[in-house]
Structures are given as C-alpha cells and as structure tokens.
Amino acid sequence: MxxxxxxxxxxxxxxxxxxxxxxxxxxxxxxxxxxxxxxxxxxxxxxxxxxxxxxxxxxxxxxxxxxxxxxxxxxxxxxxxxxxxxxxxxxxxxxxxxxxxxxxxxxxxxxxxxxxxxxxxxxxxxxxxxxxxxxxxxxxxxxxxxxxxxxxxxxxxxxxxxxxxxxxxxxxxxxxxxxxxxxxxxxxxxxxxxxxxxxxxxxxxxxTLSHTDELTRLPNRRRISQVVGYELTRFERYGRGFALIMLDIDHFKDVNDRFGHPVGDRALKALALRARQALRDGDTLGRWGGEEFVIVLPEAGLDDALRKAHALCAHVARAPLIDDLSITISCGVASVTPADTAESLFHRADAALYAAKQQGRNRAESAAPA
Incomplete structure (x- = not known):
C-alpha cells in the first residue's frame, strides 16, 4: 500500500x-x-x-x-x-x-x-x-x-x-x-x-475524522504516515533522529474466535489506553490496521526505543486487559538512518516485528540498519 x-x-x-x-x-x-x-x-x-x-x-x-x-x-x-x-x-x-x-x-x-x-x-x-x-x-x-x-x-x-x-x-x-x-x-x-x-x-x-481511527480514537494509518514524513524532514534538515515501534497483539485471531469480535474491539481500545500510559507526551501512538499499532518516538535512538518496547511488553502483560482476558504483544523497533525512506523504515520495523513473533512472542526485537 x-x-x-x-x-x-x-x-x-x-x-x-x-x-x-x-x-x-x-x-x-x-x-x-x-x-x-x-x-x-x-x-x-x-x-x-x-x-x-x-x-x-x-x-x-x-x-x-x-x-x-x-x-x-x-x-x-x-x-x-x-x-x-x-x-x-x-x-x-x-x-x-x-x-x-x-x-x-x-x-x-x-x-x-x-x-x-x-x-x-x-x-x-x-x-x-x-x-x-x-x-x-x-x-x-x-x-x-x-x-x-x-x-x-x-x-x-x-x-x-x-x-x-x-x-x-x-x-x-x-x-x-x-x-x-x-x-x-x-x-x-x-x-x-x-x-x-x-x-x-x-x-x-x-x-479530525479523516485522521482518526474510528474504534480507538487514535491517529489512523494516514496520520501516522504524515507524522513519519514530518519526522523524516526534521531528520534530513536538522539531524533530529527518531524511532518507530510497530506492535501487534499476540494470537489476536484466537481472541476473536473464542470471545467474539465485540470483545476483540474492547481489547483493542483497552490496549490503546494502556499503551498510551507508558509513553511520553511527545510520542505518537496510532493504529496501523487490524491489531497492529505504530508508535513514533521523536528524539529517540535505537537503544532507547528498544528499552521502551521491552517496557511496553511488560506493561501490557502485567495485568488482564479487560475482565479476565490477558494478552501479550510483540514489538518491532527501527531507528531512522540516512538511507531510510518512509517505506524502508516501516518495512524494517515490520521485519523486526516478524522476528519477535518467530522467536516466541511477548518480546521486542530491533531491525537491522537500512
């Protein structure tokens, strides 16, 4: 896309x-x-x-x-x-x-x-x-x-x-x-x-509606893309680095199949609230699509973003999300480099997310440099 x-x-x-x-x-x-x-x-x-x-x-x-x-x-x-x-x-x-x-x-x-x-x-x-x-x-x-x-x-x-x-x-x-x-x-x-x-x-x-996800009321995919474009411009002009965290709910299909889509929707909204609690005021959390979310971390390097992702995984898994339903998330982290475009940055974060899934889920992995 x-x-x-x-x-x-x-x-x-x-x-x-x-x-x-x-x-x-x-x-x-x-x-x-x-x-x-x-x-x-x-x-x-x-x-x-x-x-x-x-x-x-x-x-x-x-x-x-x-x-x-x-x-x-x-x-x-x-x-x-x-x-x-x-x-x-x-x-x-x-x-x-x-x-x-x-x-x-x-x-x-x-x-x-x-x-x-x-x-x-x-x-x-x-x-x-x-x-x-x-x-x-x-x-x-x-x-x-x-x-x-x-x-x-x-x-x-x-x-x-x-x-x-x-x-x-x-x-x-x-x-x-x-x-x-x-x-x-x-x-x-x-x-x-x-x-x-x-x-x-x-x-x-x-x-506002054109840039807002209807379910979670977070910035949607279009808005997240604009935010990343803005951060890339700042990086090219002023050298201000930033990082992305792409996160995904583990086994979310099982949640929908077992409890129904209304419970799945409640879980998405609850995850949005809990993830927001672990972020800084200047960070941007948005829904990328389905059960995937993206976090833009201005002025953050790869190590800082990776620590943030590990803390976020632990924060989500610490207590049930809704009622007795506990979930975990997996995170892929990528930090911008001079060779990056928006597409390559998202691709590397998605590849890191896939690696976290492959290595057991409920964890964060970092992407290789562009």
Missing amino acids: PLNIGAATPPPNGEHRPEPYAGRERKRAALLAIFVLSWVGTTLAWALMESRGVSSPTLRAVFAANIVFHPLMFAMVYWRLLPEPVVDLSCLLFATGVCAACMVLRLYFPSYGGRIDLEPLYLWIPVIYVFAFIVAGHKSSLRISLGIMALFLVISLPYLLQSPSSRFANFTVQLHMVSAVLVAALYFFSSYQQRLQAAQLTMDELA
Missing part, C-alpha cells in the same frame, strides 16, 4: 495552535490598557473643561463616576477579582447608564443638564451597540442591543411627543433610525460570522 506522506505536516503533539490561555491574557492586557487610557483621557477632559469654565455639577458627577469606575475595573481585571463576562457586562451597563442619565437630564431637566451636549452623546450611543455585539453571543447581543435601544426610545418618546419641533427632536429621531440600522447590520455580520465559524468547525471535524 503506497504511503501518503505529508512531510510539511507537523505531528499532533507538535502542532503550534494558539492556546485559549494566551488569547485570554491578550484580552486582559488590552482591557488594562483601555482602562488606563480612559482614565487619563477623562481626567484631562475634566481639567480642560474646568479651565475653560464650561463645566457644571452634573458634568462633574459624570466625570467623577468615570474616574472612579475605570480604576475599579482596572483592579478587578488586574487581580482577577471578577470573571471576564462580568467585567464586560459591567462596562456595558455603566456606559448605557451614563448615556441614559445624561439624556434624561438634558431633555427633561435642563437646569441640571443644560451644559450636556447631546450631539457628542448621541455619537457615543451607537458605540454601545457595537460593544454589545463584541462582548456577547450572537443571539444574546441582539437581545441586549434591542433592550438598550428600547431604553433610549422610552426615554426620548415623551419628549418627542411633547416637543416635536424642538431643536433636539430631529436629531433624536435620527439617533433611533441610525441605531436600528446599526443593530440590524451588526446582527447580519454576527450571523455571517457565526455561520463561518460553524463551517470552520465542520471542516475541522472532518479533518
């Missing part, structure tokens, strides 16, 4: 995937920076307004709330006192609350909110909807955005009904129209992103 070698494909245990922890740390660092910049910007804006004499008690209260809130959230994120979703929701509610309070004061209590400029305030409100779609899930963000939009609509509706020709009426109506269009657009793009992620997940699942 020709081998499907993907030399550029890294092994499962050596792939470089972005870890969730790294992503969380980047988000945490970004949040800390945002809180610092917001606090500095708010402080400078407050000082500037005071120096120009355009501040008011209401604006001072708004600035003071921001100056207290940002360091508080900074502390919560820095010392991890609150979960990330709680921090996100707190920021969203704070921004919504400040905008809603300023809107109420400016529209209905001009003696308190007369210095609040609605135009910049109305420019900040759409940012809240964008933030809602960033921090929440697809459907949750829609519900949150609609709730916030309903809040602003309820606040402004009496004003619009009582003063339809006032200076802020037209701008307020435009705010609600823009908000509705923005929420619809954000929901559309969120829906598209969700479908894209679902499609990517399906592709990842298909890729």
Whole structure:
C-alpha cells in the first residue's frame, strides 16, 4: 500500500495552535490598557473643561463616576477579582447608564443638564451597540442591543411627543433610525460570522475524522504516515533522529474466535489506553490496521526505543486487559538512518516485528540498519 506522506505536516503533539490561555491574557492586557487610557483621557477632559469654565455639577458627577469606575475595573481585571463576562457586562451597563442619565437630564431637566451636549452623546450611543455585539453571543447581543435601544426610545418618546419641533427632536429621531440600522447590520455580520465559524468547525471535524481511527480514537494509518514524513524532514534538515515501534497483539485471531469480535474491539481500545500510559507526551501512538499499532518516538535512538518496547511488553502483560482476558504483544523497533525512506523504515520495523513473533512472542526485537 503506497504511503501518503505529508512531510510539511507537523505531528499532533507538535502542532503550534494558539492556546485559549494566551488569547485570554491578550484580552486582559488590552482591557488594562483601555482602562488606563480612559482614565487619563477623562481626567484631562475634566481639567480642560474646568479651565475653560464650561463645566457644571452634573458634568462633574459624570466625570467623577468615570474616574472612579475605570480604576475599579482596572483592579478587578488586574487581580482577577471578577470573571471576564462580568467585567464586560459591567462596562456595558455603566456606559448605557451614563448615556441614559445624561439624556434624561438634558431633555427633561435642563437646569441640571443644560451644559450636556447631546450631539457628542448621541455619537457615543451607537458605540454601545457595537460593544454589545463584541462582548456577547450572537443571539444574546441582539437581545441586549434591542433592550438598550428600547431604553433610549422610552426615554426620548415623551419628549418627542411633547416637543416635536424642538431643536433636539430631529436629531433624536435620527439617533433611533441610525441605531436600528446599526443593530440590524451588526446582527447580519454576527450571523455571517457565526455561520463561518460553524463551517470552520465542520471542516475541522472532518479533518479530525479523516485522521482518526474510528474504534480507538487514535491517529489512523494516514496520520501516522504524515507524522513519519514530518519526522523524516526534521531528520534530513536538522539531524533530529527518531524511532518507530510497530506492535501487534499476540494470537489476536484466537481472541476473536473464542470471545467474539465485540470483545476483540474492547481489547483493542483497552490496549490503546494502556499503551498510551507508558509513553511520553511527545510520542505518537496510532493504529496501523487490524491489531497492529505504530508508535513514533521523536528524539529517540535505537537503544532507547528498544528499552521502551521491552517496557511496553511488560506493561501490557502485567495485568488482564479487560475482565479476565490477558494478552501479550510483540514489538518491532527501527531507528531512522540516512538511507531510510518512509517505506524502508516501516518495512524494517515490520521485519523486526516478524522476528519477535518467530522467536516466541511477548518480546521486542530491533531491525537491522537500512
């Protein structure tokens, strides 16, 4: 059977995937920076307004709330006192609350909110909807955005009904129209992103299935061939040696004939678990086919691999595999040489496995050099 070698494909245990922890740390660092910049910007804006004499008690209260809130959230994120979703929701509610309070004061209590400029305030409100779609899930963000939009609509509706020709009426109506269009657009793009992620997940699942043995959930023959191709490339470029162990269950046909194929399948799965216990994290164990398994040992020489194979034989034979069923395995070991190809390496490991069978089974034999 020709081998499907993907030399550029890294092994499962050596792939470089972005870890969730790294992503969380980047988000945490970004949040800390945002809180610092917001606090500095708010402080400078407050000082500037005071120096120009355009501040008011209401604006001072708004600035003071921001100056207290940002360091508080900074502390919560820095010392991890609150979960990330709680921090996100707190920021969203704070921004919504400040905008809603300023809107109420400016529209209905001009003696308190007369210095609040609605135009910049109305420019900040759409940012809240964008933030809602960033921090929440697809459907949750829609519900949150609609709730916030309903809040602003309820606040402004009496004003619009009582003063339809006032200076802020037209701008307020435009705010609600823009908000509705923005929420619809954000929901559309969120829906598209969700479908894209679902499609990517399906592709990842298909890729996993194409490289996974259905019974044991180990890497299958195709994946093992790719791993060996990758290790051969590392050996050719950097001189990083590796070894193969090809193992086979002794008298497995007798197990199937005596107990049935369901018991044989259970034995294969149990062997996969037990063999995995005896290996390093960087080793790759896969099912080659039938009752044959292959182990790829990176950075291992022939002597190390042979000792590992002997230990594996003893580990499997030490206790019954399932119920009262005890089995033994035979192993063939081959270490890569400059003359090797993938085919020759597998052939030598298979020849060593055959030699172990011929010499009594429940043992490991090494292959002759290529």
